[in-house]
Amino acid sequence: MSFLYALDLIGTAAFAASGALAGVRRNMDLLGVLVLGTVTATGGGTxxxxxxxxxPPFCFKNETYLYISLGISLLVFFQHHRFDAFKNPLLYFDAVGLGTFVVIGTGKALDFNMGFIGAVTMGIMTATAGGVTRDVLSNRIPLILRKEVYASACLAGAVLMTVLHKTALHPSLTASLAALTVILLRLLAIRHNWSLPKAKVPN
Amino acid sequence: MSFLYALDLIGTAAFAASGALAGVRRNMDLLGVLVLGTVTATGGGTxxxxxxxxxPPFCFKNETYLYISLGISLLVFFQHHRFDAFKNPLLYFDAVGLGTFVVIGTGKALDFNMGFIGAVTMGIMTATAGGVTRDVLSNRIPLILRKEVYASACLAGAVLMTVLHKTALHPSLTASLAALTVILLRLLAIRHNWSLPKAKVPN
Amino acid sequence: MSFLYALDLIGTAAFAASGALAGVRRNMDLLGVLVLGTVTATGGGTxxxxxxxxxPPFCFKNETYLYISLGISLLVFFQHHRFDAFKNPLLYFDAVGLGTFVVIGTGKALDFNMGFIGAVTMGIMTATAGGVTRDVLSNRIPLILRKEVYASACLAGAVLMTVLHKTALHPSLTASLAALTVILLRLLAIRHNWSLPKAKVPN
Known part of the structure; x- marks a missing residue:
């Protein structure tokens, strides 16, 4: 099992936990929690x-992603109070997932000969579309559209990877640099409470 | 016309009616009601x-589904007060549609060589994604994520069908057993007001 | 550059502006505004x-659409107060986009041998699905499902184009007539404040 694949599965588990927790908080039943956890974890790549x-999309080719998502969501459903203690670790795993998903998404788009914006979009989308779907299904304005340096960290990583892709750099070095950029930006944003500028709307 | 196809069209009509009624209640105009009815009836299979x-997706290959959805939605728009009297029959037709859609969706996924989770997911999705889209477009948390033994009945039928698929049972017997399971569970749930457990959230 | 392509880009810009403005009003950050503008402009065709x-979908084959959407969204983000003065012109450009998108969508569906309802649906969808997504992401009931002769103008144009397509009329004449129908209906609806009938729901 490659290192990237291991990170991918860790990210999947972290994303599933965040989706399932949202379902629990929204008072959903067991099946709703399973759906929300799974969609959050696999929706972006799909x-x-x-x-x-x-x-068929990646998670139907290799159902490991679905088994992990469902397993974690079940665990959250029955033991969600224990996840409160893990709130900080979860944020770190989530950051790891974010970086990994960006790199996998951008890389796959480049393999499919997408253009610059296409590759960057696919990278960001792989990492964030699951969370957007989670918020739409929970009847909220998607979090990443409103605040936090979240999608922006993905943007930076996806741009870096697309640019480095044209250089002589070894692909695995390119991927590692891009993933680390996302993870680092995200962790710094959490720690320092960064946010992007907003347009000033006169009341 | 096969028996399964007849059930499929009945289910399509019932789903379209439920979508169109949601549109009427949400004060949508004629076109909004047509869209909501059609999306509810054909969104899952699409x-x-x-x-x-x-x-293209099934309903664009055979537009009968679209004509039925549009026709029923028109009828609901102009005669929606009469549908109040049909509330109970509608629930039964809806249950028939649910069972039929699960069987058709699971069967098609198995024909496309999906794995276990993939086939079960496709079965549930065929029966429920239209209703989820209806609720998202109506700006609500999807009903099936919150309550009622609805998606759970689909889950039971889809699992049964996927398991029986590997046995020597005749496909039409497999399909009938799975569809009946869904319909029966759904009707029992309506009658006895069943619901799935929810996670206990303090406060 | 063909005339239709020029109109297409104008429509793309107008749709991007409407999406980005919605993002600004909803207090989204820079990236949220970019996403909302781009999705509004390219979501329907996608x-x-x-x-x-x-x-891949059209905007990934020809990234011009994405560059225009992102550029306009950036402009709106930093200069949105200036767009207030352009409110009326924006409505006209939006109408032009509506007509163009309907014609392009219907035409493409006919090229792909879709049936009558399929072609009409694709025409309406190309022109309206981006706006629907904008509203879902902004946590609103989609505007076109609720009011305004908006999707209805698209319906008229898409039906006209599909019918004329079977006649001996020259394709570019067919397209022009259909696009003008949409634009004219839309402008008349704005000027005269037209709306479609709603079903009467007893309180």
């Missing part, structure tokens, strides 16, 4: 594969 | 076909 | 291409 025309 | 990579 | 099975 949307990417649909747009790339690669069928 | 999402399934997209994920399976089968283009 | 959904159409997914349903037609034409991958």
């Amino acid at each position: 949307l990417r594969d649909i747009l790339l025309g690669d069928f | 999402l399934r076909d997209i994920l399976l990579g089968d283009f | 959904l159409r291409d997914i349903l037609l099975g034409d991958f």
Whole structure:
């Protein structure tokens, strides 16, 4: 099992936990929690594969992603009070997932010969579309559209990877640098409570 | 016309009625009601076909589904007060649609060589994604994520069908057993007001 | 550059502006505004291409659409107060985009041998699905499902184009007539404050 694949599964688990917790908080029943956890963890990659025309999407080719998502969501459903103690570790795993998903998404889009904006979009989308779907299904304005340096960290990593892709750098070095950029930016944003500028709307 | 196809069209009509009624209640105009009815009736199968990579989706290959959805939605728009009297029959037709859609969705996924979770997911999705879209477009948390033994009945039927699929049982017997399971569970749930457990959230 | 392509880009810019303005009003950060503008401008055509099975979707084949959407969204983010003065012109450009998108969507669906309802649906969807997504992401009931002769103007144009398509009329004449129908209906609706009938719901 490659290192990237291991990180991918860790990220999947972290994303599933965040989705399942949102379901628990919204008073959903068992099945709702399973759906929300799974969609959060696999929705981004699924949307990417649909747009790339690669069928069936990754998680149906390798169901490991679905088993992990469902397993973690079950665990959250029955033991969600214990996850409160893990709030900080969860944020770190989530950051790892974010970096990994960006790198996997951007890399796959480049393999499919997408252009610059296409590759960057696919990278960001892989990492964030699951969370957007989680928020839409929970009847909220998606968090990443409103605040936090979250998608922006993905943007930075996806741009870096797309640019480095044209250089002579070894692919695994390119991927590592891009992933680390995302993870680092995200962790710094959490620690220092960074946020992007907003347009000033006169009341 | 096969028996399964007849049930499929009945289910389509029932789902369209439920979507169109939601539109009427939300004070939508004529076109909004048509859209909501049609999306509720055909959205699940369409999402399934997209994920399976089968283009164009079923309702564009055979527009009968779209004509029925639009016709029923028109009827609901102009005669919606009469549907109040049909509330109970509608629930039964809806249950028939649920069972039929699960069987059709699971069966198609198995034909496309999806794995266990994939086939079960496609079965549930075919029966429920239209209703989820209806609720998202109506700006509500999707009903099936919150309560009622609805998606759970689909889950039971989809699992049964996927398991029986590996046995020597005749496909039409397998399909009938799975569809009946869904319909029966759903009707029992309505009658006895069943619901799934929810996670206990303090406060 | 063909005349239709020029109109297409104008429509893209107008739709991006409307999406980005919605993001600004909803207090989204820079990236949220970029996402909302781009999704509004390109979401309809993207959904159409997914349903037609034409991958990757148009805006990833020709990234001009994405560059325009992102550029306009950036402009709106930093200069949104200036767009207030342009409110009326924006409505006209939006109407032009509406007509153009309907014609392009319907035409493409006919090229892909879709049936009558399929072609009409693709035409309406190309013009409206981006706005629907904008509203779902902003946590609102989609505007076009609630009021205004907006989707209805698209319906008229898409039906006209599909019908004329079977006649001996020259394709560019067919397209022009259909686009003008949409634009004219939309402008008349704005000026005279038209709306579609709603079902009467007894309180």
